[in-house]
Amino acid sequence: MxxxxxxxxxxxxxxxxxxxxxxxLINHTSPYQVVATYxxxxxxxxxxxxDQPDVIILDIQLPGTNGIDALPMLKxxxxxxxxxxxxxxxxxxxxxxALANGASGYFTxxxxxxxxxxxxxxxxxGGGPMSPDVAKxxxxxxxxxxxxxxxxxxxxILELITIGKDRGQIAKELFIEVETVKTHTKNIxxxxxxxxxxxxxxxxKDKKLV
Amino acid sequence: MxxxxxxxxxxxxxxxxxxxxxxxLINHTSPYQVVATYxxxxxxxxxxxxDQPDVIILDIQLPGTNGIDALPMLKxxxxxxxxxxxxxxxxxxxxxxALANGASGYFTxxxxxxxxxxxxxxxxxGGGPMSPDVAKxxxxxxxxxxxxxxxxxxxxILELITIGKDRGQIAKELFIEVETVKTHTKNIxxxxxxxxxxxxxxxxKDKKLV
DNA sequence: GCAAAAATCACCCTTAAAGGGGTATTTTTT
DNA sequence: AAAAAATACCCCTTTAAGGGTGATTTTTGC
Numbered sequence: 001m002x003x004x005x006x007x008x009x010x011x012x013x014x015x016x017x018x019x020x021x022x023x024x025l026i027n028h029t030s031p032y033q034v035v036a037t038y039x040x041x042x043x044x045x046x047x048x049x050x051d052q053p054d055v056i057i058l059d060i061q062l063p064g065t066n067g068i069d070a071l072p073m074l075k076x077x078x079x080x081x082x083x084x085x086x087x088x089x090x091x092x093x094x095x096x097x098a099l100a101n102g103a104s105g106y107f108t109x110x111x112x113x114x115x116x117x118x119x120x121x122x123x124x125x126g127g128g129p130m131s132p133d134v135a136k137x138x139x140x141x142x143x144x145x146x147x148x149x150x151x152x153x154x155x156x157i158l159e160l161i162t163i164g165k166d167r168g169q170i171a172k173e174l175f176i177e178v179e180t181v182k183t184h185t186k187n188i189x190x191x192x193x194x195x196x197x198x199x200x201x202x203x204x205k206d207k208k209l210v
Numbered sequence: 211m212x213x214x215x216x217x218x219x220x221x222x223x224x225x226x227x228x229x230x231x232x233x234x235l236i237n238h239t240s241p242y243q244v245v246a247t248y249x250x251x252x253x254x255x256x257x258x259x260x261d262q263p264d265v266i267i268l269d270i271q272l273p274g275t276n277g278i279d280a281l282p283m284l285k286x287x288x289x290x291x292x293x294x295x296x297x298x299x300x301x302x303x304x305x306x307x308a309l310a311n312g313a314s315g316y317f318t319x320x321x322x323x324x325x326x327x328x329x330x331x332x333x334x335x336g337g338g339p340m341s342p343d344v345a346k347x348x349x350x351x352x353x354x355x356x357x358x359x360x361x362x363x364x365x366x367i368l369e370l371i372t373i374g375k376d377r378g379q380i381a382k383e384l385f386i387e388v389e390t391v392k393t394h395t396k397n398i399x400x401x402x403x404x405x406x407x408x409x410x411x412x413x414x415k416d417k418k419l420v
Numbered sequence: 421g422c423a424a425a426a427a428t429c430a431c432c433c434t435t436a437a438a439g440g441g442g443t444a445t446t447t448t449t450t
Numbered sequence: 451a452a453a454a455a456a457t458a459c460c461c462c463t464t465t466a467a468g469g470g471t472g473a474t475t476t477t478t479g480c
Contacts, residue, residue, distance in 0.1 A: 151426055164372070164411025166466070180428050186469075187426095195468070201374025361455060376437070390457050396440075397455095405439070406466095 010053035041070035060087040220263035251280035270297040
């Protein structure tokens with residue numbers, strides 16, 4: 001499916017200047033049309049279905065229902081819609097939350113309109129855009145801790161532990177004895193300074209060891 | 211730190227045409243210089259430290275040591291270096307592996323040189339580039355399953371279970387009784403058709419319920 | 421080629437935390 | 451008003467986890 005000139009955009013953004021600015025620029029410098037703008041999700045929710053948007057530009061910091069909470073509801077109302085998030089803040093948590101909740105992209109409010117229009121084109125063509133800053137945050141959050149105190153095998157076993165495998169499953173998967181898994185596990189616990197599977201999982205996630 | 215005109219690039223890529231093509235274009239159409247090119251990691255490993263590269267463009271499908279395995283070794287050799295991965299394949303697994311192992315960016319071989327040069331600039335300035343296709347894969351892999359059979363509370367508890375919390379910790383965190391956590395857990399198990407914490411974690415990861 | 425590090429396996433012993441069954445009240449949503 | 455979700459208790463069983471100790475083999479790094 002390729003982006004059609006008549007693709008319909010809706011903007012949900014509380015700041016009037018930004019809202020109208022983007023709307024004007026999109027309408028005048030792109031083949032897309034802004035069919036509606038709303039200052040909040042609560043204002044939008046009863047009307048937006050009739051707007052039949054292809055893409056929604058959604059602010060995160062909205063009065064009333066915020067953008068993150070609005071995401072799943074919008075997805076429910078309009079399952080096919082692409083949503084591009086807009087925000088001033090960029091904490092790892094909010095970005096990942098947004099992405100995990102179904103955002104197709106993520107931009108800051110100082111993103112030039114040209115970039116935004118390019119992003120709209122990208123999502124309409126099925127590619128998900130991501131601004132470099134956001135991409136960096138995502139990458140950093142995925143980045144594995146390089147200087148692990150754990151050996152290769154230990155890391156491997158810790159990884160299997162974190163995805164819920166028990167001793168027996170791990171042993172089978174690695175073609176080793178359960179007792180060996182136990183030994184490795186003990187060493188892992190010593191190195192990580194924990195003494196239970198649960199704690200190990202938490203430390204592993206925390207330090208991005210796996 | 212801003213990108214310096216004298217920034218040094220090394221290309222590790224087995225296909226001679228691509229290797230020399232990129233080298234020529236980067237040298238002639240950008241302020242960066244390709245200081246060395248290698249057809250494999252094995253050929254590069256003993257010399258690359260002396261090249262003092264700022265950015266390495268690294269192919270994934272290499273003869274001998276592949277790019278993914280080479281990543282951590284390169285990072286060890288040159289902790290400060292930025293690595294941009296190059297590949298023809300784009301499975302979710304390989305991309306996430308690369309990112310998790312410390313790649314700064316990820317592009318396909320048909321990426322126009324202009325884009326690649328822009329990416330080099332981006333990484334040198336500290337922003338991580340990501341091609342739209344890759345970004346999409348990453349996003350998709352982060353995407354939460356929308357139609358969970360679980361309730362809000364159940365999802366919440368499953369989430370805590372997957373990060374290794376036990377009944378007691380979950381109860382405390384949610385200000386409810388341990389017995390209530392148990393009840394929810396039982397219901398989760400029934401719905402997910404499992405009967406252990408370990409299985410639940412696996413199903414949760416698998417179906418991206420959390 | 422040698423020493424250190426990593427990976428492998430085994431036996432003993434203990435108990436907390438997990439899992440299964442059933443029941444029931446309160447709160448929220450529709 | 452009915453249905454769904456969230457809360458809470460009781461009883462009962464056992465498994466998988468954790469701790470201690472010791473030893474052999476394989477892989478790595480210099």
